[in-house]
Amino acid sequence: MEYPNIDWRAYSHIIRGVQRKVILKYLNKPMTPTELKDELRDFERKRRVRKSKEIKIIRGLNFNNISRILRSFDKLGIVKCLTPNEKVGRIYVLTEKGEKLKKYLIQRKLI
DSSP, rough: OOSSOHHHHHHHHHTOHHHHHHHHHHOSSBBBBBHHHHHHHHHTTTTTOOOOHHHHHHHHHHHHHHHHHHHHHHHHEEEEOTTTTTTSSSOOEEOOOHHHHHHHHHHOOOO
């Protein structure tokens, strides 16, 4: 059986947490944690989020959760902080590694 060339440590980190999966799924462009939270709320309001479980996860996410998860993604190379010297308003973007993981998780219907 062929296994894709992905970072399995990062994969394991993501699939262990429902909040991590949601954040990876909705991080589509360079964003601050606040922008990501606002985008998640907009998705929920417009009912583009169809799964009730996902709605509960989104409602449970706060700014601190999002920031902490993005920092953990940064350490694993899933995202890159474009403004690391800023104390407020750090901007995060998916790396090539993060895009690859996201695509693989979508293919497997895990996010």
